[in-house]
Amino acid sequence: MKLRLGLPKGSLQEATFQLFKQAGFNLSVRGRSYFPAIDDPELEVVLMRAQEIPRYVSEGVLDAGLSGLDWIMENEADVVEVADLVYAKNTDNPIRLVIAVAADSDIKSVADLQGKRIATELVRVTRNYLRQNGVEATVEFSYGATEVKVPQLVDAIADITETGSSLKANNLRIIATILESTTRLHANRKSWDEPWKREKLQNLAVLLQGALRARAKVGLKMNVPGERLEEILAVLPAMKQPTVSQLIRSDWVAVEVILDERQVRELVPALKRAGAHDIIEYPLTKVIP
Numbered sequence: 598m599k600l601r602l603g604l605p606k607g608s609l610q611e612a613t614f615q616l617f618k619q620a621g622f623n624l625s626v627r628g629r630s631y632f633p634a635i636d637d638p639e640l641e642v643v644l645m646r647a648q649e650i651p652r653y654v655s656e657g658v659l660d661a662g663l664s665g666l667d668w669i670m671e672n673e674a675d676v677v678e679v680a681d682l683v684y685a686k687n688t689d690n691p692i693r694l695v696i697a698v699a700a701d702s703d704i705k706s707v708a709d710l711q712g713k714r715i716a717t718e719l720v721r722v723t724r725n726y727l728r729q730n731g732v733e734a735t736v737e738f739s740y741g742a743t744e745v746k747v748p749q750l751v752d753a754i755a756d757i758t759e760t761g762s763s764l765k766a767n768n769l770r771i772i773a774t775i776l777e778s779t780t781r782l783h784a785n786r787k788s789w790d791e792p793w794k795r796e797k798l799q800n801l802a803v804l805l806q807g808a809l810r811a812r813a814k815v816g817l818k819m820n821v822p823g824e825r826l827e828e829i830l831a832v833l834p835a836m837k838q839p840t841v842s843q844l845i846r847s848d849w850v851a852v853e854v855i856l857d858e859r860q861v862r863e864l865v866p867a868l869k870r871a872g873a874h875d876i877i878e879y880p881l882t883k884v885i886p
Contacts, residue, residue, distance in 0.1 A: 600661065605644075617635075630644075647664045651671075651672040663682065666778040670722050676783040678783050682805055695756065700770045715736045715737070716750070716755075717754060723775065744763060810883070815856065816881060817856065861878060
């Protein structure tokens with residue numbers, strides 16, 4: 598049996614391949630092929646635009662796929678959400694669909710868009726948002742280079758931003774956020790009802806989420822004199838409790854802990870002052886709670 602999985606081609610492709618590698622799956626693709634090789638005989642992978650994946654999953658052409666919540670909503674796809682995977686092209690943060698106008702525009706709020714023209718790739722989502730806010734405006738599909746259309750061609754755009762740098766570079770100002778979107782592993786409903794495919798997808802979700810969870814964490818190991826253990830434990834944060842083990846034929850102990858990477862640079866000097874020796878920091882591949 599095989600599970601047919603759609604993965605995004607384009608800007609999110611490299612980040613997705615890296616995530617799968619961290620989760621234990623090696624993907625390789627030759628040239629412009631749309632069918633990558635993967636070292637799991639139970640998976641058949643197809644590369645396609647993220648915009649299209651939810652529709653093909655909903656229609657059963659694919660068993661499952663990875664695409665943003667924004668595109669699931671835009672396609673009005675009737676799918677099962679298996680896992681929320683918070684990663685993007687450049688960061689591990691959600692992306693935002695925002696409405697932006699020229700920096701010197703008189704438009705200050707969503708209400709000011711009444712009767713205006715807006716360009717976007719996410720036409721349905723944008724229209725629904727405006728309708729919910731009681732605004733009638735012309736929303737047209739943009740085939741790309743959306744940022745450069747303001748103000749010569751349209752009054753505003755609804756566009757995806759990860760860091761906001763591209764909007765600033767094009768002298769645009771955000772007036773509203775329509776939604777925050779993350780990548781979702783989603784499944785066709787009939788495929789989800791098949792026990793083998795459901796278990797395969799659940800296993801995949803555990804590994805992918807474990808890989809993402811590990812990205813912000815590191816492990817620390819150290820040796821500690823027995824009489825300084827309580828002082829060290831008072832300094833250490835932990836996901837639960839540090840692991841402490843007795844060193845053979847010694848009154849020293851080994852201490853191991855998992856923690857946020859951002860804590861390490863302040864923590865290591867404090868541990869050294871508290872009496873820790875032989876401190877080792879190591880990266881993590883997966884964290885499975």
